[in-house]
Amino acid sequence: MSDAPIAIFDSGVGGLTVAAAIAKRLPNERLVYLGDTARLPYGTKSAETVTRYAVQATRALMRFEPKMIVIACNTASAVALPVLTAAYGSTPVVGVVEPGARAAVAASRGGTIAVIATEGTVRGGAYVRAIHALKPDAKVVQRACPLFVALAEEGWTDGPVPELAAEKYLKDIFASADSPDTLVLGCTHFPILVGPIAKAVGANVTLVDSAATTAREVETILDDRNLRRTGPNQKPTFLGTDAPERFARAGSLFLGSQIAPDQVELIDLAP
Amino acid sequence: MSDAPIAIFDSGVGGLTVAAAIAKRLPNERLVYLGDTARLPYGTKSAETVTRYAVQATRALMRFEPKMIVIACNTASAVALPVLTAAYGSTPVVGVVEPGARAAVAASRGGTIAVIATEGTVRGGAYVRAIHALKPDAKVVQRACPLFVALAEEGWTDGPVPELAAEKYLKDIFASADSPDTLVLGCTHFPILVGPIAKAVGANVTLVDSAATTAREVETILDDRNLRRTGPNQKPTFLGTDAPERFARAGSLFLGSQIAPDQVELIDLAP
Numbered sequence: 206m207s208d209a210p211i212a213i214f215d216s217g218v219g220g221l222t223v224a225a226a227i228a229k230r231l232p233n234e235r236l237v238y239l240g241d242t243a244r245l246p247y248g249t250k251s252a253e254t255v256t257r258y259a260v261q262a263t264r265a266l267m268r269f270e271p272k273m274i275v276i277a278c279n280t281a282s283a284v285a286l287p288v289l290t291a292a293y294g295s296t297p298v299v300g301v302v303e304p305g306a307r308a309a310v311a312a313s314r315g316g317t318i319a320v321i322a323t324e325g326t327v328r329g330g331a332y333v334r335a336i337h338a339l340k341p342d343a344k345v346v347q348r349a350c351p352l353f354v355a356l357a358e359e360g361w362t363d364g365p366v367p368e369l370a371a372e373k374y375l376k377d378i379f380a381s382a383d384s385p386d387t388l389v390l391g392c393t394h395f396p397i398l399v400g401p402i403a404k405a406v407g408a409n410v411t412l413v414d415s416a417a418t419t420a421r422e423v424e425t426i427l428d429d430r431n432l433r434r435t436g437p438n439q440k441p442t443f444l445g446t447d448a449p450e451r452f453a454r455a456g457s458l459f460l461g462s463q464i465a466p467d468q469v470e471l472i473d474l475a476p
Numbered sequence: 477m478s479d480a481p482i483a484i485f486d487s488g489v490g491g492l493t494v495a496a497a498i499a500k501r502l503p504n505e506r507l508v509y510l511g512d513t514a515r516l517p518y519g520t521k522s523a524e525t526v527t528r529y530a531v532q533a534t535r536a537l538m539r540f541e542p543k544m545i546v547i548a549c550n551t552a553s554a555v556a557l558p559v560l561t562a563a564y565g566s567t568p569v570v571g572v573v574e575p576g577a578r579a580a581v582a583a584s585r586g587g588t589i590a591v592i593a594t595e596g597t598v599r600g601g602a603y604v605r606a607i608h609a610l611k612p613d614a615k616v617v618q619r620a621c622p623l624f625v626a627l628a629e630e631g632w633t634d635g636p637v638p639e640l641a642a643e644k645y646l647k648d649i650f651a652s653a654d655s656p657d658t659l660v661l662g663c664t665h666f667p668i669l670v671g672p673i674a675k676a677v678g679a680n681v682t683l684v685d686s687a688a689t690t691a692r693e694v695e696t697i698l699d700d701r702n703l704r705r706t707g708p709n710q711k712p713t714f715l716g717t718d719a720p721e722r723f724a725r726a727g728s729l730f731l732g733s734q735i736a737p738d739q740v741e742l743i744d745l746a747p
Contacts (some may be wrong), residue, residue: 242520243515251719254718352626352632355622355623355627356623366623366641447521
C-alpha cells in the first residue's frame with residue numbers, strides 16, 4: 206500500500222504548484238496528476254457543477270488505486286471536499302483550503318487576514334469559515350482576482366501589466382491603518398505572480414501560499430498511517446482532458462520543470 | 477416559418493456583441509441565445525472538443541425550431557461550421573469568420589491584414605484561409621491575445637491595464653513600415669476593448685469587427701429566402717449552462733443593455 210501513488214487533481218495546470226511542493230518534500234512518492242483542462246476554469250462555475258466535476262475526476266483517478274487524494278484546486282477544495290470524503294472515506298482526501306487557513310492564522314500577528322482567490326472560492330466563503338474555525342476573532346477580507354489566472358496562464362508574471370493589475374485589485378485593501386498583515390494566495394495559479402503581488406501589498410505583509418503547507422499535511426498523514434514510500438524516484442504521471450501541448454507548455458511553468466507533450470495522457474471525464 | 481426565431485450560440489457571453497448587432501439591424505426578429513458558460517472558454521480547447529460542444533449546443537437550440545443558426549463564436553465558427561452545415565443542412569448556418577474576412581478585405585487598401593483572436597482560432601488558421609480565398613495575395617499576420625478575453629469579462633475595458641496589455645500584444649506588429657492597415661477583432665469579446673486596441677495600433681489602422689458584418693449576412697440570407705419577420709418586437713430568450721447571475725452581469729456588458737438573472741434559463745448540454 207505504501208507503494209501506491211498520491212493522486213492529485215485540479216481544474217488545469219495551476220495545481221502543479223502543489224504537485225511541485227509535494228515532490229520537493231516527498232521525493233520518493235509516486236504522483237499521478239490530473240488536470241481537467243477541457244473544463245477549466247472551475248473558479249467561475251457553480252458549486253454543483255464543480256462538485257460533479259470533482260467526483261468525475263476522483264473516479265478517474267481511482268483506477269491508479271491511490272493511497273491519498275489531493276484536491277490541488279482551491280475552488281474544488283472549497284466546495285467538494287465533504288462530498289469526496291464521504292464517497293471515498295477509506296482513502297484520505299486532502300484539500301488546500303484548511304492548510305492555507307492554518308498557515309495564515311499562524312503567520313498573522315494582528316489577526317486581520319486578506320484572501321485573494323477566484324470568484325467561486327470567494328463566493329463560497331470556505332477560507333473565511335476555515336480561518337474562523339481556527340481563530341474566531343480573526344478579521345478576514347476577501348477579493349476575487351480572476352485576471353490573475355489569465356496572467357499566470359499567459360506567463361506574464363512580471364512587468365507593468367501584472368504589477369498594475371495587482372495594484373488595481375489590492376491597493377485599497379492594504380491602504381488603511383488597520384490593513385491586513387497576511388495575504389493568502391487562495392488559488393494555485395497565484396504563487397507564480399508572487400513578485401507583482403508582493404510589490405503591490407508592500408514588505409510588511411506576509412504572503413501565504415497553500416502549496417507548501419499542503420505538502421506538509423500530506424507528509425503528516427502518510428507518517429500517521431505509516432504509508433511513506435521508500436522505493437526509487439519515479440516520474441509523475443500526467444493526465445489531461447484536452448490539448449496535451451498546451452498542458453505541457455503552461456504546466457512546465459507551474460511545475461517549475463519541463464513537461465513534454467507526450468508525457469501527458471489524454472483522458473475523457475464525460476459522465 | 478418567417479416567425480421562427482434566429483438561434484445564436486457562443487461559448488459564453490461574448491457572442492452577445494453579435495446578438496446586439498443582429499437585434500439592431502433586424503429589430504423584429506426573435507432571438508434565442510445560448511451561452512455554454514459551464515464549458516467556456518472554447519479558445520484554448522482542441523478542434524475535436526469544440527466541434528463536439530458546438531453540435532451539442534446546436535442540438536439544444538433545435539427545440540426552438542429556428543429558421544437560422546448563427547455561430548457567434550470565432551473559435552467554433554473556425555472549426556465546426558462544416559460539420560454543423562452538413563448536419564443541419566436545411567437550416568442555414570452562419571459563422572462569424574467569413575463575414576469578418578470579407579469586411580477586412582474590403583477595408584484593406586495595402587493588402588496586409590492583422591488578425592487577433594484566441595489561441596484556438598489562430599492555431600486553426602480559419603481567418604487566413606477565408607481572407608486568402610477572397611484575396612490570394614493578401615498578407616495576413618495573426619496573434620493570439622488570450623488576456624483580452626479575461627480583461628473583457630472582468631470589465632476592465634479602459635485604463636492602464638488593458639492599454640499596456642494591448643501595447644504588449646500589438647506594438648511590434650504595427651511598428652514596421654509595411655505594417656498592416658487593417659486589424660480584424662477575431663473574437664467576440666474584443667469589440668468592447670476597442671478603445672485600448674485602437675490606441676495601441678494608431679489612427680491609421682481600420683478595426684474590423686465581425687458583429688456588424690455578420691448581422692448584414694443574416695439579413696441577406698433572410699431576404700433571399702423571404703424569411704423576414706414582421707411581428708412586434710419580442711424580448712430575446714437567454715439560455716446558459718451555468719451561473720445565471722454571472723451570465724446576466726457579464727452579459728449585460730456585451731449586449732449593451734441590462735439582462736436580469738431570472739431572464740437566463742439554465743440548461744444542461746451533457747451528451
